[in-house]
Amino acid sequence: MAETIAxxxxxxxxxxxxxxAQIRATLGAWGFMSPAAVLVTVFFFIPVIILFVISLTDLxxxxxSDPLTFIGLDNYAKLFRDRFFPKILGNTIRYVVLxxxxxNVGLALVLALxxxxxxxxxxxxxxxxxxxxxxxxxxxxxxxxxxxxxxxxFGILNQLLAPFGVAPRYWLVKQPWLFxxxxxxxxxxxxxxxxxxxxxxxxxxxxxxxxKVDGASTWQIIRDITLPMIKxxxxxxxxxxxxxxxxxxxxxxxxxxxGPGLYTTEVWALxxxxxxxxxxFGHNQWGYGAAWGFILVIIGIALSxxxxxxxxxxxxxxxxxxxxx
Amino acid sequence: MRVKLENLTKRWGxxxxxxxxxxxxGDGEFVAxxxxxxxxxxxTLLMIAGIYKPTEGIIKFDGQIVNxxxxxxxxIGMVFQSYALYPHMTVFQNISxxxxxxxxxKEEMQKHAQRVADMMGIGHLMDRKPAQLSGxxxxxxxxxxxxxxxxxxxxxxxxxxxxxxxxxxxMRSEIKRLQMELGITSIYVTxxxxxxxxxxxxxxxxxxGRLQAYATPDELYxxxxxxFIAGFVGNPPMNFLEVEVVRENGDYHARREGFDVVxxxxxxxxxxxxxxxxxxxxxxxxxxxxxxxxxxxxxxEPLGRDDLVxxxxxxxxxxxxxDPEKGLKVGDMVRLNFDTHKIQFFDPQTEQSLLWTD
Ligand SMILES: Nc1ncnc2c1ncn2[C@@H]1O[C@H](COP(=O)(O)OP(=O)(O)O)[C@@H](O)[C@H]1O
Ligand SMILES: [Mg+2]
Numbered sequence: 001m002a003e004t005i006a007x008x009x010x011x012x013x014x015x016x017x018x019x020x021a022q023i024r025a026t027l028g029a030w031g032f033m034s035p036a037a038v039l040v041t042v043f044f045f046i047p048v049i050i051l052f053v054i055s056l057t058d059l060x061x062x063x064x065s066d067p068l069t070f071i072g073l074d075n076y077a078k079l080f081r082d083r084f085f086p087k088i089l090g091n092t093i094r095y096v097v098l099x100x101x102x103x104n105v106g107l108a109l110v111l112a113l114x115x116x117x118x119x120x121x122x123x124x125x126x127x128x129x130x131x132x133x134x135x136x137x138x139x140x141x142x143x144x145x146x147x148x149x150x151x152x153x154f155g156i157l158n159q160l161l162a163p164f165g166v167a168p169r170y171w172l173v174k175q176p177w178l179f180x181x182x183x184x185x186x187x188x189x190x191x192x193x194x195x196x197x198x199x200x201x202x203x204x205x206x207x208x209x210x211x212k213v214d215g216a217s218t219w220q221i222i223r224d225i226t227l228p229m230i231k232x233x234x235x236x237x238x239x240x241x242x243x244x245x246x247x248x249x250x251x252x253x254x255x256x257x258x259g260p261g262l263y264t265t266e267v268w269a270l271x272x273x274x275x276x277x278x279x280x281f282g283h284n285q286w287g288y289g290a291a292w293g294f295i296l297v298i299i300g301i302a303l304s305x306x307x308x309x310x311x312x313x314x315x316x317x318x319x320x321x322x323x324x325x
Numbered sequence: 326m327r328v329k330l331e332n333l334t335k336r337w338g339x340x341x342x343x344x345x346x347x348x349x350x351g352d353g354e355f356v357a358x359x360x361x362x363x364x365x366x367x368x369t370l371l372m373i374a375g376i377y378k379p380t381e382g383i384i385k386f387d388g389q390i391v392n393x394x395x396x397x398x399x400x401i402g403m404v405f406q407s408y409a410l411y412p413h414m415t416v417f418q419n420i421s422x423x424x425x426x427x428x429x430x431k432e433e434m435q436k437h438a439q440r441v442a443d444m445m446g447i448g449h450l451m452d453r454k455p456a457q458l459s460g461x462x463x464x465x466x467x468x469x470x471x472x473x474x475x476x477x478x479x480x481x482x483x484x485x486x487x488x489x490x491x492x493x494x495x496m497r498s499e500i501k502r503l504q505m506e507l508g509i510t511s512i513y514v515t516x517x518x519x520x521x522x523x524x525x526x527x528x529x530x531x532x533x534g535r536l537q538a539y540a541t542p543d544e545l546y547x548x549x550x551x552x553f554i555a556g557f558v559g560n561p562p563m564n565f566l567e568v569e570v571v572r573e574n575g576d577y578h579a580r581r582e583g584f585d586v587v588x589x590x591x592x593x594x595x596x597x598x599x600x601x602x603x604x605x606x607x608x609x610x611x612x613x614x615x616x617x618x619x620x621x622x623x624x625x626e627p628l629g630r631d632d633l634v635x636x637x638x639x640x641x642x643x644x645x646x647x648d649p650e651k652g653l654k655v656g657d658m659v660r661l662n663f664d665t666h667k668i669q670f671f672d673p674q675t676e677q678s679l680l681w682t683d
Binding site for chain 2: 209
């Protein structure tokens, strides 16, 4: 009898201890998450909420001293009815998909693979060269490209192609999209290149040796071992660069200002910027611009979720099932 | 398949990985490369696999020079200390990967992979990823992947070093049994001399990139040709004492302060008159008795079946294996008898054996 009582007490005591441990574990988890949570709240959630609120008003440079007038979803209705809305949407998709595919991920991957498969020092030098555009001020960098694609009788490209019998032309106006993508891509590729390079170099050598002994060629090793092993950096760069391309417009602004002509290379972020902050007649439609901006945020969030699904992020954190042999 | 290395050398600038290695592995033989970490075992193995290009020298398979052959054309299976299982592939995909690269038809591939997996006792784990397996299971998958393409040569690079002691014992005998059954020529790299001694037909002892000896386990144990081999092979390691061997009244005496034993004439004659030399004797060749050299017990380490006793004779320490029943304590005085037929002598300058160098 005495034994049973002592036993019960022990069990009760254990229950208390484990409850305590649970509370402490929960507190610990929140403690570790709090810095990130604070950052995300202050720099993402709060601005997005403010943006949304502004997008529901008709706030502009002509009425900013008056009390806010809420106009419901009028700004959104106006946006979708805009004559150039389909054009801008198409431009944005084209800009993001082509720059991302050919340069920010595609070329980045090719560069990373090339520079990790040649002599180490040569690879390092090559990567350094590719970083140069990124450390050049945007204005200088874009000016350089404008010189390259300038109208006859100027234009470095015209000079270079003349010996091959190519007729001189104003390249930037004739092929605006080519240059919009090149200008962004040459800078954008270096980010992925750095990430992919370190990921490739971090693959333990034993895997590569094992694959060679198993009979794989260089190309088969890249396809079967290297690429699957840098899946996570690939997801990261693709997601990060999609979002950053969606919201970036400074090179387009400096290069073509969305032209030549009407909206030829104008992308979503550039429209939002122009509507909200830069108009020729000094009429800044903050409320309307905010509507453009808010939709962009929604698109970004939706894309991130889709990416996580497509790359099956869940599999990366699968539970182990070990039973000892 | 026979393997022959001729003057095989690998250098990276001033760093020497392997230095003029000469050896031959017979068909179906199990050879161990034994040596301390950094002595060039992996380097030599990777040259045989075709991963490293030799700086100098020749590798022959069955008499054919294979230096120029890519790894995939050498029909080799390899097992790593890290297992090197592709983490994104299932067990089945890992094992069948070499077959997939050979474009073996799907059905045949499946059957073959399953047979190898069953042989390794992991047939029920085909759908798992490597991260969901224990170390022993992973090592079996790695072994299966090496065996699936029916290689002419198996290379092992310290395959058991990451396993716990009990599992290592099981896997050791399993690998040995498998190798004997399949009769595949094997080279097994290890720094563990027990592994080498128990598994290999012949052992190549390496140090600083050089081949120190290439002999059967028994020969290495009984007739070590260098001081390094004598000290490296055997556990607990051989005792070394500086002695002088002199001839007196027809007997050869090995002597130092507080120490004097008569050694057999065939060994003594090779060591006499050389000044101070190094004598070697294994702990298991010394017994405690009522007569013999007097020493004082300095340390007692229980090993379970035996006690490893550190006995002081003058300024020298000698390790002896003693029966725990004796209950030896620090400070006890004991008498040591040496099995003088097992005594080794080495030249202190060249570190070569005075007995076994021709
Ligand atoms: N890729 C390499 N580049 C330069 N030195 C190397 C390389 N691989 C091995 N070494 C050197 O060669 C020597 C032998 O190494 P290794 O064959 O790995 O030894 P072990 O496998 O016997 O431990 C070491 O000194 C090591 O530092
Ligand atoms: Mg090694």
